[in-house]
Amino acid sequence: MKLNLRSVDLNLLPVFAAVVEERQLSRAADRLGMSQPAVSAALQRLRLTVDDPLFIRQRSGLQPTPRADALYEQIRAGLDQLVAALDPAPAFDPTNAERTFRIIAVDYLESLALGPLMARLRTESETVGVRTLPQAEGWQQWLLAAQADFAFDTQLPEDSRLSGQLVGTEELAVVARRGHPDITETLSLDQFLAAEHVVLPERERRTLPLDQILGKPGWNRRIGAHVVQYSSLLSVASSSDLIATVPRRLALRLASFLSLQVLPFPVPVSPVAVYLIWPEAMAKDPAHQWFKQRLLAALPFDGCG
DSSP states (O other): OOOOGGGSOTTHHHHHHHHHHHSSHHHHHHHHTOOHHHHHHHHHHHHHHHTSOOEEEETTEEEEOHHHHHHHHHHHHHHHHHHHHHOSSOOOOTTTOOOEEEEEOOHHHIIIIIHHHHHHHHTTOSSOEEEEEOOOTTHHHHHHTTSOSEEEESSOOSSTTEEEEEEEEEOEEEEEETTOSSOSSOOOHHHHHHSEEEEOHHHHHHHOOHHHHHTOTTOOOEEEEEOSOHHHHHHHHHTSSOBEEEEHHHHHHHHHHHTEEEEEOSSOOOOEEEEEEEEGGGTTOHHHHHHHHHHHHHSSSTTOO
16 A cells, blocks of 8 residues: 555654664754654654664664665655755855856947956856847846846836846947047047947937937937947947947957047046846845856956955
């Protein structure tokens, strides 16, 4: 007849395992925080359940019977799995982790942070990977649906299910190719407005409200090209007479390679905030916390990590 698991007190199994491992009732009791009579009573109940004496008293201690040895081998792994599953803060071992973390980020952050991040990760793990995702419409839902682990944005989320922290600020700069016919080392507001621009329309609406910054109602830039990546802004500016407004760190990183001038923005402008955002539901996940620390340390902003 098959045993009905509901009739078995599963609390007896950790007691049994402790006695097998300690071979003495007193040591097992100390380890479990129980009295010796309570351990003895638990063993007696388990003996009745499995219909076996389980242990034979010898000078060296309690010797498991063959039935006890077999039972121990069968339940030990199961007990370890239960502890791991129910532990509120299970350990994360990056050396054996097969996990890819997904980050919603524009190519600006890919260019500046992904290389240093991968270098840091590889000092601890050969198996943890990273995948960047574009910041498309509705990206917040990707975080909430566990389709992404982190995101970067210039505003804190309004959804209480998302958490965020300021990780740095970015200054704006204007780039023009070296040898530009009208712009050399300095840039006035009139030159800025007169030049032809390559722009990121969607990105500028979120991070660079130029009408407000310049405080000049009705002014218009001459838009020559629309692109979708920061790196394209730099590329177009380097090989034409169009200019571009870009994050200063990215401009400085690539200016020499692309033969670009990096010029201050022509009017005072406050730095743009950069926030790291993640789902609140993942805040206590050890793997998530581990990766977040490495991500912060890899960012190019002062004071991060």
